[in-house]
Structure formats: structure tokens, C-alpha cells
Amino acid sequence: MDTLSANEAKTHFGDMLLKAQRAPIQISKNGKPVAVVISADEYASIEKLKLQLLQSRAVQARADIAAGNLVDGDSFFDELEAGHHD
Structure with missing residues (x-):
């Protein structure tokens, strides 16, 4: 599973949404996993x-x-x- 920092997710939101259509994306904040973005x-x-x-x-x-x-x-x-x- 790809992992992005919260800042990277914010900066590359559109790209993250496209990637989430293919596979879950983990979002980390301060090095700790806080969320996973998945397709609908x-x-x-x-x-x-x-x-x-x-x-x-x-x-x-x-x-x-x-x-x-x-x-x-x-x-x-x-x-x-x-x-x-x-």
C-alpha cells in the first residue's frame, strides 16, 4: 500500500484520488498512520x-x-x- 504524508496528500489531492481508484492509499501524520483513502x-x-x-x-x-x-x-x-x- 502506498503511503503519503498528510502534507503530500493535501498537495497532491487529485493524484491521490486517482491512485485510490486502483489501490488504497495510507495517510500518515507525524510518521503515524491516521487514515486510508479507498475508492467508493x-x-x-x-x-x-x-x-x-x-x-x-x-x-x-x-x-x-x-x-x-x-x-x-x-x-x-x-x-x-x-x-x-x-
């Missing part, structure tokens, strides 16, 4: 994948509930806070 099509694809994942998890949750495969709420949130997920 790529953004739409990401949002579609997120929706599909959410829908899949909802279907699995309904199946788990119907099968009686339940977990204690405190345990669920403890695992969620610890960063564990299926």
Missing part, C-alpha cells in the same frame, strides 16, 4: 461484507437459541472484553 466501490464492498457477516452471525445466533446452545451473559461479556470471539 471498495468501500461499498467492505460495507457489503460487514452486512453479510452480521447477517450470518444473526442466523447462527437464532440456530444456537433454537438448539438451546446458550451462554451466561457475564461469561459472554468477559470473553468479549478479553478479545476472544468465534
Whole structure:
């Protein structure tokens, strides 16, 4: 992934937009990544994948509930806070 400083992105905004149509462009400020510019099509694809994942998890949750495969709420949130997920 190409990386531009915030100043370079500002100075070469039009060129950056053209490049973002082909591949994501990372923007850094003070040497740290702060943003990624992507095409509108790529953004739409990401949002579609997120929706599909959410829908899949909802279907699995309904199946788990119907099968009686339940977990204690405190345990669920403890695992969620610890960063564990299926």
C-alpha cells in the first residue's frame, strides 16, 4: 500500500484520488498512520461484507437459541472484553 504524508496528500489531492481508484492509499501524520483513502466501490464492498457477516452471525445466533446452545451473559461479556470471539 502506498503511503503519503498528510502534507503530500493535501498537495497532491487529485493524484491521490486517482491512485485510490486502483489501490488504497495510507495517510500518515507525524510518521503515524491516521487514515486510508479507498475508492467508493471498495468501500461499498467492505460495507457489503460487514452486512453479510452480521447477517450470518444473526442466523447462527437464532440456530444456537433454537438448539438451546446458550451462554451466561457475564461469561459472554468477559470473553468479549478479553478479545476472544468465534
